[in-house]
Structures are given as structure tokens and as C-alpha cells.
Amino acid sequence: MNANSNLERQGKPALTKTEKRIALKKSIKKNKWIYLMILPGILYFFIYKYVPMFGLIISFQDYKPYEGIMGSEWVGLEHFKRLFSDPDFWMIFKNTLILFALQIIIFFPIPIILSLMLNEVRQMYFKRSVQTLIYIPHFMSWVIIVSISYVLLTMDNGIVNGTLEAMGKQEVNFLLNPDWFRPMYVLQVIWREAGWGTIIFLAAISAVDVQLYEAARMDGANRFRQMWHITLPAIKGVIIILLILKIGDVLELGFEHVYLLLNASNREVAEIFDTYVYTAGLKQGQFSYSTAVGFFKGLVGLVLVIGANWLAKKAGEEGVY
């Protein structure tokens, strides 16, 4: 890209500002239909993503619905102070980051590995049916995933504990023991989302030039070498972009999922910002405080995305912007 534009620039004299503007106008006029086509997209983002941002104002107010944004009292950083001085704040912050780290370190590579493995499968029908089977769980709601886990893991006639007992082993209290919360969370995420995650990687793999493989085979590269030296480098860009996007979702750990798993015994490891917003804010109709917590969560996400993007660029990759 850069090399190309440098070449062009050398061929032409530098343009003045007015000339540039005219050129831009011309190109817009010429491509007006194409520009028009992005209009719905822009409208969508404007209406659903930017307009609601003005609502963040209420995190600096003591918002009362019947008085509206204009009529509510301004309280400055009161709600943020309350958040940072909540004795549970650091616990929640830590839990959120740990679950996020587990998602990135353990969950993220799994769809990549899966799609590489699927890519090596020769039998087309086998590949297709495996692919379909592993992404079916994505269409089940968390309630179902969590309920199935409950039936399997409960101490009151659960299958897993029944088997353990039959084998003469000690029963394990999976549901109430805080040590089991994180493994259970990650396993359920893998169960539900790993198959779905392979779709993009498989698409990226299928775009790799077949000639490269042929050449490699000529050079005597075995299957593993081909994967290591061709497939992986070819989809590296996709992996990095998806990683950055994933980091952007950092604090979207799934309210529904965590809330369903949350109970009295595992709260010290399972309480995250989303569940906190629900119990401390929304459930008691405290709109301003909930917004303030959400705002803070968004800021953390923003910092992480910028950081990840910067790192990616440093490493010579293209970032998301």
C-alpha cells in the first residue's frame, strides 16, 4: 500500500488543497451511488451507537426518570466515587479481568486449533458433519447450557457425581465450590462458542492459494510443515484482528451466563461488573449508578483495545484502525 502511493506521488506534482477538494468532490460525484450505499450503515451506527452515548450524561446526575435528563440534579463524580469506594470493587475488577484473561488465553486459541484440524480432514462429509455438530450449541441459550450442566453436576442424583461414587471416589461439589467456578465457566464457553468461532478461520483458510501448498509439497514439506509455514502465516492477520476485536469485548463476559452460575458460595470469584450492575443498580432502580459502572467498564475496554492495537502495529501487523 505505502509503496504504491509513494510511486504515484513521484509521478505527479503535489496537489494544492483546493485541487484536492475538487478531486474529492469529483470522486464523490462519480461514485455517488456507492457512497449512498453506505448511508444505511452510517445511519445505523449514528442512531444506535452514537445517539445513546448522550445517555452517559446521567452517570453524572442523580437521574430521576420523571424529571428527565434536563431536570435531574447534577452530582459530579459522586457515582464514580461510590463505585471506587465500594469494598467489593477490587474483587469485582479482579474477577472480571481473570475471566477475561481465561477467555483470551484458553478459549481464543481453541477455534483456531479446531479449524486447522478440520482443514486437514480429507473426507468432505465427515468434515461438514463435524462442523455442523460443533456449532449447534451456539444456538442454545445459556439457560439451557447451564441447566444441562446442573443436571450433570448436581450432588443430588447428578450423573457425574453418581459415576464418581460408583467408582468409589469422593463426590465433588462442582456447583457450590468456588474453585470449580472458573473451569466450569471456561468449559461452558468452549462448549457453546468454540464451533461457531471456527467459521471465520475456516473461511480464511479456504482463501489460501493452493499453489503455495503444491510448491511446499514439491520441496518435501509434510502436512505439519505446510500448516506451520503456510496456513498459519496466511491467516495471521485474521487472527490478530479477531484478537483485538475480542479484547474490545473484554468486559462482555456474558451477563446471562455468569448470572446463572452465580450463587452464594462462589460470589467471591464469580461477581463481575455486569452482575454487579444488575444487583446493585438496575434491580433497585438506580439508573445513574448503573450507568456510571457501565461507563467505567467501557473505558477499561477502550484502553485495552488501544493497547492491543498499538502492540499489533508495533509487531508489524495491521490493526483494526
Added chain:
Amino acid sequence: MRWNQSYKVLIVFTVLIVLVACSNNKDESASNDEESGNQIEIMTRLHTPEVPEPNIEERIEEKTDVELDISWVPDNNYDDRLNTAFSTGTLPDVVYLGFNQFNQFKDAVRDDQFWEIGPYMDEYENLSKLKEDVLDNALVDGKLYSLYQGRPLSRQGLIYRKDWADNLGLDAPTTTDEFYEMAKAFTEEDPDGNGEDDTIGLTDRDDLIYGAFKTVSSWFGTPNYWGKQDGELLPEFMFPEYIETMDFFRDMHENGYINQDFPVTSKSDQQNMFKNGSAGLYVGSMGDVGSIYNDAKEINPDATYDVHNRVKGPNGEYGIWAIPGFGSLQLFPKSSVETEEELRKILEFFDKLMKPENANLLNWGVEGEHYTVEDDGAVPDENTQKFEREVKPYQSLPIGEPETNGRYEINDPYEPKRKSEELNKDNENFLITDPSITLESESAIEIGDRLQEGINDATYNYILGEIDKEEFEQAVETWRQNGGEDIIAEYNKSYENSKE
């Protein structure tokens, strides 16, 4: 030419979008017009899986001469939906609130967002029959803003497997010790006689209030949320009886007399254990015996149940916690009920709902089709599915109670269910009421739920044996420090004020 055409298509498309957007607005303004006629918008809880068929609604509309627009909100989402409607200013004409939500809305009530209806009550023959002492529980600064739907003050008690008890030669427990013995016997002495160790005593769920815990705690004499000690109001968990109850549960849990995973067990799983013959004791609403028996007889035809209420604690007295006497309150937001005229029309509608014929229609359906009358009581039709589909959802609408709206009491063909109705009345002889109902605490509204969560967690963990008494007291101390102290002070102040 082709460009031109697509240009036209685009314009048409854009115009369509704009039109759709506008026409939505038009719909709204149109319905606003109708409202001033005789339409009433109601939002209420739906306790069944499906919205009801409209024939009852049509009959009620005919008899009261209004047009009803009911939005049915599933029980689980109701709080969220209500908050959303409130924050976006789209409350219906009539808002149904539970007691906890009512506390949350008191701010708005004080801010004059709802109609004060006290002055109108005497004008309506039937509304003026509503019980004074129940209405008192719903006053805000001494003014009345709401109607109420009545509920027996306490329906809490015990349901147990009668056949198991008979097999083991046990009678209904009259003390907490006997209750414990029964749970133990049901667990260890093979009450179903199948030679296998496959039964437990008590089945409980992830609910400290409507599950077994709060009811058992009142057998032990624990106050109802708040109680008085040395002249000061304190929360229930600062009373020794609360600790005794926890010890009681801890012991049962340790010995396996209660389901091991009860802190994560849902209501349906809890009831299933009771229906399929894994557990023999159920503490909660005694009226549940009807639906439990209905399901149980399909899978377990020999099972027989009985209900029981009088259980003495170690202090030798009976006690059972009471609710404020209403299940829901009806409020009328000024944002949707704009004029006094509209308010009168709505009050008139509710006045008509309190006529016996209408109250019966909403509670029992159509006589001869959904129920028959026997001994001055309603006998629901055997076709329970039809009843559930066509009548049950409407039971959340009527106001008052049998004494005031003249509807029939239930005359259930199933004997234990009838008995549970009698025991509900018997409970009124030894009620433990909640002194904080009419009291105010800003802190309780703001952080009460969050703090209570810490106590609930500690209670569960104590029962599970994860923490000891010292750690539980630490949790109570944390509660105090994080704002509990303020709640205590505010309730006590409010209590002093109310005495003056």
C-alpha cells in the same frame, strides 16, 4: 435510464422508511385519543407460560363498559420491564406493584407522580369496603395512593408425605425437634419401603424467604425482617433465633436430611424431588399441595400428602411470618392518567371489579364452564389445563379479597388443599408481623438489596459449613459498616416519628 430507475426505487424506499417511522407515531396518538374514551391500559404479571385466551377479558369489558388493553409481562421479567417503562415514561394507566417495588417507587410517589386516591375512596361503594388496616400498610406519609389485591396474611407451613409418615408410624410434627426427627426418619428409615437408600427429608431451594428458611426461622421465633431488642429495631439476622435456625439447617445439611445443592436448586427442581418421591417434606406455601398432588399422581399414584402449620420452637410458642396483607398494589401514574376525569373512570372500573359477579369471573371463570358452586365455595373444573389457559392469568387483576369483594372461596375437591385454606386462617392466630413495613429508610432503598446479598451469602455458607459463627458475625459487622448502621438509624428514627 437504468440509473434513473434505481434512483426512483431509492426515493420510494427512503420515503417508505420515513412513513413507517411516522405511522408509528400516528398509532400512538390515535390510541391516546381512544384512551380519553373508555380504554384502560394495564400492565400486570403473568404467572402462566402463555397469555390467556381473551374470552374472560371480553366478558369483563362488556360488564364494566371499558376497553381493556392488558400487557402481560412474565413474572420473571416484571421488575425489569417496570423499571424500563418507568425510566422511559411509558407507564400504563394502572401499574401493579409488589411490595418491594413499591418501596422503590416511594420517591416518585412523594414527587407527586401518582394520583392520591384517598379523597375519592368514599365515593365508591365497593372501594370503600377495602380493609383499612391493609390500606394503612400502603400509606405514604399518611396519604393513600393505591388500591390493593388481598392475600391471606400467611400461607406458610409444611407439606409432607402422609403415606411415608404412616409407614413409619409418625404424626405431623408439632415441634421443631419432631420436624427434625421426621426429616431424619425420612432419610434413614426407608419410608417408601423399597429397600434402597434413595430418599431425603426436606427439599429446599435457592430462596431464603419463600423457600424453607424463613418459615422455619419463624418457628424458632425469629422476627420478620426486623424486630425489637431493648427498644431498638434491628434486622432479623442480629437475633439469636436466626443463628439457631442456621444451626438447625446446618445440622440437617451435614447429615444429608436436606438436598445437598439446595442453594442452587430451582423451584421446579425442588418440587420435582417432592413429586417423584425423593424427598418427603416441603416447607413453603401450603396451597402448593394442590398443584404438587396434581403432578405427583401421574408419576407416583400411591403418594398421599398432608399439610400442617402449628410447629412450636424451643421457646414453646407458635409463630409464623406474615406479609402486609396484599399481593400487589395498583397505582395510577399522572403521566398516563392525565385528568381527574380519567382517574374517576378508572376507579369506577375497579369499583365494578369488586362486585361479586365480576370478582368471581376473574378468579374462577364462567360458572358451569370453569367452575361449579358447592357449599358456597367454587369447585374448579377438573380440566386444570383449560383453567390455566383461560382463567388463571386473570387472577392477578381483581382487587380486594373474598370478605370485601364477595367472591367465592375455593372449595377444592382435594381435601389437603381445602385444609390448607383453613390453616391459612389458623395462621392468623400467631402471626409475626414486619414492623418496618410503614417505615422509611433512604439507605435501605439505595443499598439495602446489595447489603442483604452479603448476609444471604453468609447464611448459605454457614449452613453449608463453609464459614463458622465468627465469620458470620463478621459478615454482619461488614453489613453494619457498609451502610447497615445508617439503615438501622433511619428505621429507628422513622419508628419514633410514627409513634408521635
